[in-house]
Amino acid sequence: MSWNESEILEARRAILDAAQDMLAGRLTYIEGARKIVAIWWRSKLDERDADFLPFVGIDSETEALPFGEMRAHWQPAALEALQPEMDRMEAWARQYGEPRCRNLVARFSSGHIKIDRF
Numbered sequence: 001m002s003w004n005e006s007e008i009l010e011a012r013r014a015i016l017d018a019a020q021d022m023l024a025g026r027l028t029y030i031e032g033a034r035k036i037v038a039i040w041w042r043s044k045l046d047e048r049d050a051d052f053l054p055f056v057g058i059d060s061e062t063e064a065l066p067f068g069e070m071r072a073h074w075q076p077a078a079l080e081a082l083q084p085e086m087d088r089m090e091a092w093a094r095q096y097g098e099p100r101c102r103n104l105v106a107r108f109s110s111g112h113i114k115i116d117r118f
Contacts, residue, residue, distance in 0.1 A: 005117075011042035012115045016108045019101040029093035030086075031067045032101070033058035045113065051100045058093045065089060 018035045021027035027035075033055040040052055065086050066074045107113045 007042055008044050009115055009117075011039045012045070012108070012113060014039050015043055015045075015104065016115060019104040019108075022097060022101050023105065028067060028090055029097040030058060030062045030065065030090055033062075033093060033097060034067070051103045051107070054096045054100050058097055062089050062093065 015036055018027060018032045022029050022032040036052070036055045037059045040047065040055075045052065065082070066079065067086070071079060104113075108115055
């Protein structure tokens with residue numbers, strides 16, 4: 001296995017993990033979308049993939065919202081004031097992201113997208 005193949009497979013496994021974590025409630029859909037968008041190019045999967053594009057939209061529409069580690073840099077009062085918008089956008093992200101997560105998990109599980117070897 002070449003270094004490039006190893007990096008590709010690692011990225012694909014990370015995408016699968018993010019999709020499974022979102023479905024299991026261990027990761028918000030906004031944070032999951034950000035993770036998937038950040039690593040998709042390393043997976044060498046088509047950037048026009050119908051199961052990927054909604055995550056690009058989620059990432060784009062929520063880029064100003066503080067999720068994950070970003071929250072540590074915000075004042076508590078600002079986070080509190082923004083919480084209703086963050087909750088609304090997370091519900092929106094779940095609506096669009098959940099079916100795509102299910103599709104990705106199914107495609108990885110069926111072998112349609114390779115995660116072990118090419």
